[in-house]
Amino acid sequence: MKGLLEICYLIGSVTFIIGLKMMGNAKTARKGNLIGAFGMTIAILGTIFLFRTDHTTVNTLKFVLIFGAIGIGSAIGWLTAKKVEMTKMPELVSMFNGMGGACAALIGLTEYEHNRGNIAALSFIVAGMVIGTISFSGSIIAYLKLSGKMDKPVRLPNYNSLNNIVLLLVVIASVYVVLQSLALPVFVIWILFVVAIIYGILFTVPIGGADMPVVISLLNSFTGLAAAFGGFLYDNKPMLTGGILVGSAGTLLTLARCKAMNRPLSNVIFGAFGGGSGAAAGEASEKGTVKDIQVSDLAVLLNYSKKVVIVPGYGLAVAQAQHVIHELEKLLEERGVEVKYAIHPVAGRMPGHMNVLLAESNVEYEKLVEMEDINPEFPQTDVVLVVGANDVVNPAAKTDPSSPIYGMPILDVENAKNIIINKRSMSAGYAGIDNLLFYNSKTSMFFGDAKKALTELVAEIKQL
Amino acid sequence: MEIFDFFVQNREMIYFIILAVFVGIEVIGGVPTVLHTPLMSGANAIHGVVIVGAIIVMLDTDPSNIFGLILGFLAVILGTLNVVGGFVVTDRMLEMFKKK
Structure with a gap:
């Protein structure tokens, strides 16, 4: 039956490639995902029923355990994925990623003992275990941070040196365990496991706010790598293809995200970001006064505009205002106003997160305009309505070299004739940086919870 | 030389890995x-x-x-x-x- 298993594995490997390729196009994406899932099912079933080696023992208990585990995992995975709100998507992806990492870690932990002395096998086992573990503990921290259970970046003194020392320790200990496996007691692998957990935590804990998407993407490729090491160990092609594919694709996505913020990856990992610069915040408070606008005035302004651009940010998602913003857009279109959405590549908590949210509330795909295309249109725009976004419209990215977001391409909203900013209060953005745009003479602040304020605005416009 | 032996023994695997890395990059490249x-x-x-x-x-x-x-x-x-x-x-x- 070896031949049939190889065919199952071939189907698995090829569907991963085709599925991922199809996911790169909006039209075929959903089918691509299903094709990947189909190939995965074939590879899993093939392994359960056809994978047999000299060490394999099959009995009823094992089948009960395997199908029991798959049943439990499927039920929990399915329910969580179906129930989660779209705003909580990033932390969920992070959580599932951590589970994959933990799975790779457990494989390494069980395979260690009977492979002692076999240096080639041990290097794959230890590498997969360590990388999977780092991905696991790092993803859990990322999950806690994104879900707001741990919102302040924690910075230990000299954390860069500390992290590098622990990393060095992990690497040296791993090499030592591989080479000296027979001389060392079996439980050293568990010590290594604990040290890797600690490194994963140290690696993620200081990274704050706006950089979390980069971290998730990076940890995603780590788990891919861990799966690939499992593929080496068992000479298993779907694990190798899937793992390497995700490893390289994930790295590319990570770099794309860094490029969108105009910061090198090293800067994200080692740079102190997310804590904000206190100095910049202090300065900005002397940069002028803030005007606010009442809902009735704003209704009139929007109603008689020719062109309105909406800049949605994560605040919109948090306030669950994606539906009411679509209502506002439809209402204005009925009144003959041209409405578009300007989507910054890093809007939301993951690349493309904002598109997913707006698509959920039925906003037309064509109305979502990417940054490079919308920037030249701002001078002809009557009103820019910024809802729950901050850092992506902060002019400090262009003007203030000391700002942590300096160099990040932003939406040039200051070129529009009027700028309206909806915010709950004057607090700084997710990255913790004050925004000079608020003090611009063309800017008016429209204070209030996004959902409530926009609902009032829609009601007001309807009366005109 | 042990390292050369390793390459000879795992030649196909090494080619496989390099090609898979490129496939990964190729598949993701240019996605909006x-x-x-x-x-x-x-x-x-x-x-x-x-x-x-x-x-x-x-x-x-x-x-x-x-x-x-x-x-x-x-x-x-x-x-x-x-x-x-x-x-x-x-x-x-x-x-x-x-x-x-």
Whole structure:
């Protein structure tokens, strides 16, 4: 039956490639995902029923355990994925990623003992275990941070040196365990496991706010790598293809995200970001006064505009205002106003997160305009309505070299004739940086919870 | 030279890896930002293939090794969570794009 298993594995490997390729196009994406899932099912079933080696023992208990585990995992995975709100998507992806990492870690932990002395096998086992573990503990921290259970970046003194020392320790200990496996007691692998957990935590804990998407993407490729090491160990092609594919694709996505913020990856990992610069915040408070606008005035302004651009940010998602913003857009279109959405590549908590949210509330795909295309249109725009976004419209990215977001391409909203900013209060953005745009003479602040304020605005416009 | 022996013995594997890296880069290259989130989520589901390793652990573990079976059992649960959760959540995201 070896031949049939190889065919199952071939189907698995090829569907991963085709599925991922199809996911790169909006039209075929959903089918691509299903094709990947189909190939995965074939590879899993093939392994359960056809994978047999000299060490394999099959009995009823094992089948009960395997199908029991798959049943439990499927039920929990399915329910969580179906129930989660779209705003909580990033932390969920992070959580599932951590589970994959933990799975790779457990494989390494069980395979260690009977492979002692076999240096080639041990290097794959230890590498997969360590990388999977780092991905696991790092993803859990990322999950806690994104879900707001741990919102302040924690910075230990000299954390860069500390992290590098622990990393060095992990690497040296791993090499030592591989080479000296027979001389060392079996439980050293568990010590290594604990040290890797600690490194994963140290690696993620200081990274704050706006950089979390980069971290998730990076940890995603780590788990891919861990799966690939499992593929080496068992000479298993779907694990190798899937793992390497995700490893390289994930790295590319990570770099794309860094490029969108105009910061090198090293800067994200080692740079102190997310804590904000206190100095910049202090300065900005002397940069002028803030005007606010009442809902009735704003209704009139929007109603008689020719062109309105909406800049949605994560605040919109948090306030669950994606539906009411679509209502506002439809209402204005009925009144003959041209409405578009300007989507910054890093809007939301993951690349493309904002598109997913707006698509959920039925906003037309064509109305979502990417940054490079919308920037030249701002001078002809009557009103820019910024809802729950901050850092992506902060002019400090262009003007203030000391700002942590300096160099990040932003939406040039200051070129529009009027700028309206909806915010709950004057607090700084997710990255913790004050925004000079608020003090611009063309800017008016429209204070209030996004959902409530926009609902009032829609009601007001309807009366005109 | 041990290192040369390693290359000779694993020549096909090394070619395989290099080509797979390029396939990964090629497949993702040029994808619009709009699709990055579902793509990341889909890639996340695909690395859940690590579950195949967990099943192999279960099959290869001696039935009298209870501790090994427990670890394998947990690994299969975690791997399934990654696979099923990953594909379902990606499908939910993409479903929204398709409504248009």
